[in-house]
Amino acid sequence: MAYIFLFGSLILGLIIGSFLNCLVWRLYKNKSLWGRSYCPKCLKKIHWYDNIPVLSWLALKGSCRHCRQAISVQYPLVEFITGILFVLVFIRIYGHGLAYSSLDFYQLIMQGGLLGNLVRAWLIVAVMIMVFIYDARWLMISLPAIIWSGVLILIFDLALGYGFVSILLAVLIGAAFFGLQFLLTKGRGIGEGDIWLGGLMGLMFPDWRLLLTAILSSYIIGAITGLVMMFWAKKGLKTKVPLGVFLALGAIITLFFGSEVIRWYWGLLSA
Numbered sequence: 001m002a003y004i005f006l007f008g009s010l011i012l013g014l015i016i017g018s019f020l021n022c023l024v025w026r027l028y029k030n031k032s033l034w035g036r037s038y039c040p041k042c043l044k045k046i047h048w049y050d051n052i053p054v055l056s057w058l059a060l061k062g063s064c065r066h067c068r069q070a071i072s073v074q075y076p077l078v079e080f081i082t083g084i085l086f087v088l089v090f091i092r093i094y095g096h097g098l099a100y101s102s103l104d105f106y107q108l109i110m111q112g113g114l115l116g117n118l119v120r121a122w123l124i125v126a127v128m129i130m131v132f133i134y135d136a137r138w139l140m141i142s143l144p145a146i147i148w149s150g151v152l153i154l155i156f157d158l159a160l161g162y163g164f165v166s167i168l169l170a171v172l173i174g175a176a177f178f179g180l181q182f183l184l185t186k187g188r189g190i191g192e193g194d195i196w197l198g199g200l201m202g203l204m205f206p207d208w209r210l211l212l213t214a215i216l217s218s219y220i221i222g223a224i225t226g227l228v229m230m231f232w233a234k235k236g237l238k239t240k241v242p243l244g245v246f247l248a249l250g251a252i253i254t255l256f257f258g259s260e261v262i263r264w265y266w267g268l269l270s271a
C-alpha cells in the first residue's frame with residue numbers, strides 16, 4: 001500500500017518538475033501560463049508523447065523532434081530532482097507509517113494535519129526549485145512568482161494553525177535580514193529581490209529558529225561554493241552571487257533537517 005503512495009509521489013514530482021521548467025521560462029519571457037508547451041527554438045508545439053518527464057528527453061537524445069536543436073539537460077534534471085524530493089518529503093512526513101497495514105496507513109494519510117503538512121512541504125520544494133532555476137539562469141528573482149507563492153504558503157500556514165504573530169515576526173525578520181544588508185552594501189552585494197525572498201522564507205519557516213537555520217545554512221553553502229569556485233576556476237572575488245540559489249538549497253535542507261539541527265544546537269547550549 002505504502003509503495004503506491006511513494007510511486008504516486010514520484011510521478012507527481014516528475015510532472016510538477018516538468019511544469020516548473022515551463023513556468024520559469026514563461027515567467028521570464030512574460031508569456032501566458034496557459035496553452036500547450038512548445039520548443040523554445042523552433043516554436044513547434046510539443047506532442048504529449050514528447051513531453052513525458054525524463055523519458056522523452058532520453059528517447060529524443062536531448063534534442064527537439066522537429067528542429068533537432070539541443071534541449072538543455074536542465075529539463076530532465078529538474079524533473080528528476082523534483083520527483084526524488086517529492087518522494088523524500090512524503091517519507092519525511094509519513095515515513096513512520098510505512099510499515100503499517102494498508103488500512104492503518106490509509107487512515108494515517110487522511111489525517112488532516114499531516115496531509116496539509118505534506119502539500120505545504122511539496123509546495124515549498126516546488127517554489128524553491130523555481131527560485132533556484134530562475135536565479136541560476138538569469139541572476140534574478142521573479143517578483144510575481146514570489147508574491148503568488150507567498151499567498152499560497154500563507155493560506156497553508158493559517159490553515160495549519162501557525163500563529164499570525166509568529167508568521168508576521170518571521171516575515172519581518174527574513175525581510176529585514178536582507179533589507180539591512182541591502183542598505184549597508186548600497187545594493188551591491190544583495191538585490192532587491194532577495195528582500196522579498198527573505199519575507200517568503202519567513203512564511204515558509206514561521207518559527208524564527210527554523211528561519212535562522214535556513215538562512216545560516218544557505219550562507220554556509222554559499223561560502224563553501226565560493227571557496228571551491230575560487231580554487232577551481234580561479235575566479236576573482238567579484239563574481240556575482242546568485243543568493244537565491246543558496247537560499248533555495250538552505251531552505252530545502254532546513255525543511256528536511258531543520259528540527260534536528262535545532263534540537264542538536266539547543267542540546268549543545270544546555271549541555
Ligand SMILES: [Zn+2]
Pocket residue numbers: 039040041042043044064065066067068069
Ligand atoms: Zn524545436
